[in-house]
Amino acid sequence: xxxxxxxxDTPAVLIDLDIVEANIRRLQERLDGFGVAxxxxxxxxKIPALAKLQIAAGAVGITCQKLxxxxxxxxxxxADDILLTYNVIGAAKTERLAALVRRxxxxxxxxxxxxxxxxxxxxxxxxxxxxxxxxxCDTGFGRTGVQSPQAALDLARAAxxxxxxxxxxxxxxxxxxxxTRQFLERALxxxxxxxxxxxxxxxxxxxxxxxxGDVPMLTEHRAGTYIYNDVMMVTxxxxxxxxxxxxxRATVVSRPTGSRAILDAGxxxxxxxxxxxxxxGRIVEYPDAVVAGFSEEHGKVDLASCxxxxxxxxxxxxxxxxxxxxxxxMDEVYGIRGGRVEAVFPVAARGKVR
Ligand SMILES: Cc1ncc(COP(=O)(O)O)c(C=O)c1O
Numbered sequence: 008x009x010x011x012x013x014x015x016d017t018p019a020v021l022i023d024l025d026i027v028e029a030n031i032r033r034l035q036e037r038l039d040g041f042g043v044a045x046x047x048x049x050x051x052x053k054i055p056a057l058a059k060l061q062i063a064a065g066a067v068g069i070t071c072q073k074l075x076x077x078x079x080x081x082x083x084x085x086a087d088d089i090l091l092t093y094n095v096i097g098a099a100k101t102e103r104l105a106a107l108v109r110r111x112x113x114x115x116x117x118x119x120x121x122x123x124x125x126x127x128x129x130x131x132x133x134x135x136x137x138x139x140x141x142x143x144c145d146t147g148f149g150r151t152g153v154q155s156p157q158a159a160l161d162l163a164r165a166a167x168x169x170x171x172x173x174x175x176x177x178x179x180x181x182x183x184x185x186x187t188r189q190f191l192e193r194a195l196x197x198x199x200x201x202x203x204x205x206x207x208x209x210x211x212x213x214x215x216x217x218x219x220g221d222v223p224m225l226t227e228h229r230a231g232t233y234i235y236n237d238v239m240m241v242t243x244x245x246x247x248x249x250x251x252x253x254x255x256r257a258t259v260v261s262r263p264t265g266s267r268a269i270l271d272a273g274x275x276x277x278x279x280x281x282x283x284x285x286x287x288g289r290i291v292e293y294p295d296a297v298v299a300g301f302s303e304e305h306g307k308v309d310l311a312s313c314x315x316x317x318x319x320x321x322x323x324x325x326x327x328x329x330x331x332x333x334x335x336x337m338d339e340v341y342g343i344r345g346g347r348v349e350a351v352f353p354v355a356a357r358g359k360v361r
Contacts (some may be wrong), residue, residue, distance in 0.1 A: 008351050012343050017258040017322060018272035020333060020340040024349055026252035027057065027234055027342075034216065034233050035065045041219050046070050046090060048211065048231030051331045053356035054340070055083035057234065062086055068113070070211070070229040074103050075359030077114075083355065087112035090141070090209065092178065092229070094123045094151065100361070101130035108136045115139040115207075117178045119151050124166035131171035139175040140166060141207060146190040147183030156194035160201060167203075176207030176226070182215035188222050195224055214245040235330040238284045253333065253340075254291065254324040257306060259317045268296070268317055270306030272325070276336050277306060280329035288325040293317060298325065 009015050038045040047061045048070040058069050058080060068088030071077040077089050088111070095104050095116055104127070108114045118124050118140050131138045142159045145152030153159045159177060167174040177194060179187055191208060198205045210222060211229035213236075219228055232239070235253040236246035257272035277288050279301065287298040290308065293316075297309040306325075310316045317323060327333045334340075335357055342350035 009341075009348055012256075012341070012346050012348060015256060015341055015348065017256050018270075018276045019256045020276075020337045021254045021256055021324070021343050022235065022340050022352070023252045023254070024342045024344045026250060028060065030234050030236065030250060030252060031061055031064045034230055035061075037216060038219065038228055039065065041225075043219055043225050044227035046209070046227045046229045047234065048072070048092075048229045049076060049080060049356070051231040051234055051334060053079075053334050053354050053359070054352045055080055055085045055355055056350070056352055058083075058085045061234070067227065070231070073360055074100055074107070075361045076356040077107055078103065079356040079359055081107055081111055089114050090178075090229070091116040092143070092180070092211070094118055094120070094143075096123060096126060098126070098130070101126045102133075105130040105134035105136055105138070108138055109134060113139070115141055115175055117141045117143040118166065119143040119145075119153050119162070121162065121165055124162070124169055124172060128166075128169035128172050137171050137173050139173045141176045141178040141209060142166075142174075144177055144179045144190060144194065146179045146187035148180060150180075152179065156190055156197050159194045160197045160203075163198070163203065164201070174203065176205050176209065178207075178209040179211070180229070181212030182210050182218045182222055184218055184221055187218075188224075191222065191224050213240055214243040217245070232331060237330040238289055238326055238328040239280075239282050241326075242283050248289075248326070251326045251330075253327060253330045255288070255327055255333065256322060256324055259319055259321045259323065260305075262317075262319050265316075266309060266311045268308040268310055270308060270323070270325075271304065272306050273304045274301035275303045276333065277301065277325065277327050278329065278332040278336065280327075280332045282328065284328045288327050291324045291326065293323065 213232040240246040257270040261269040
């Protein structure tokens with residue numbers, strides 16, 4: 008392993024460990040301040056060693072988006088308490104889920120329809136386990152989730168009537184005010200009226216951390232991106248540049264014109280993710296440069312607004328638009344501190360999308 012950052016060949020993904028540790032500490036303190044449990048989403052880093060830091064700082068468990076991630080993290084002995092925030096469909100997956108439930112101290116899964124519930128119940132019976140579930144509520148994001156508080160109650164009741172299925176609570180992503188609070192308030196009234204306890208109300212999202220205090224019924228929060236941060240989080244006002252821990256290290260391989268530079272990192276490292284950002288990443292050494300687009304292995308940089316311009320062979324560092332997507336592009340990332348490489352982390356759950 009290279010000992011100095013300057014010796015790391017490009018393209019490479021670097022993670023500043025001082026910033027990671029500060030981000031972990033800050034989020035934990037904020038959620039502790041609200042009295043809300045911290046259940047970080049590991050899809051951002053996919054690295055068991057970093058999840059161990061999150062748990063050591065006070066997280067109650069972890070969140071995984073995909074079963075394959077949960078299997079990797081269970082195998083690594085990271086946490087005995089995992090929430091899977093995805094509808095699990097088909098016998099190939101429900102078998103694996105039931106095996107995980109058997110193996111972990113606590114494993115819960117979300118669902119938003121009865122087809123999922125029936126498949127889970129069948130696997131639970133076959134494996135002789137109880138499956139804890141949360142009903143996912145769409146409180147304004149427009150993705151998965153039941154569409155009304157009444158639908159949440161109806162689904163919870165229908166699923167809990169199935170064998171070995173245990174209702175544990177409600178889940179939503181992200182927090183949208185005032186919609187999320189109103190939805191959850193009404194849902195809790197309905198559950199209360201029906202005499203059904205709701206031990207867990209799980210919210211999520213890094214920008215949403217600022218709103219946790221405005222959704223007082225939350226018992227836990229799932230933030231993911233906060234551990235690294237990225238251009239999207241800065242654009243959203245959820246982080247500053249100094250809070251961004253991930254850097255893509257890249258070399259200028261060509262300067263075909265006076266105003267164009269080409270990097271050896273293209274869409275297969277930085278990805279086409281854009282969301283609300285301008286361009287496709289921020290070059291730390293040249294903040295006025297615009298990463299205008301990619302080929303797979305070429306990053307196209309417009310230098311027209313730069314007074315100073317890089318030369319061929321120069322190495323630069325980029326803060327990506329969306330760190331979670333970049334995570335899935337590399338076999339390993341370099342943990343750095345003070346210009347030195349402290350660890351090379353295999354991205355253990357890379358590609359675990361099943
Ligand atoms: C279900 C769910 N929970 C939590 C998160 C974490 O959100 P963020 O990455 O903004 O921290 C995500 C992100 O995609 C998500 O889909």
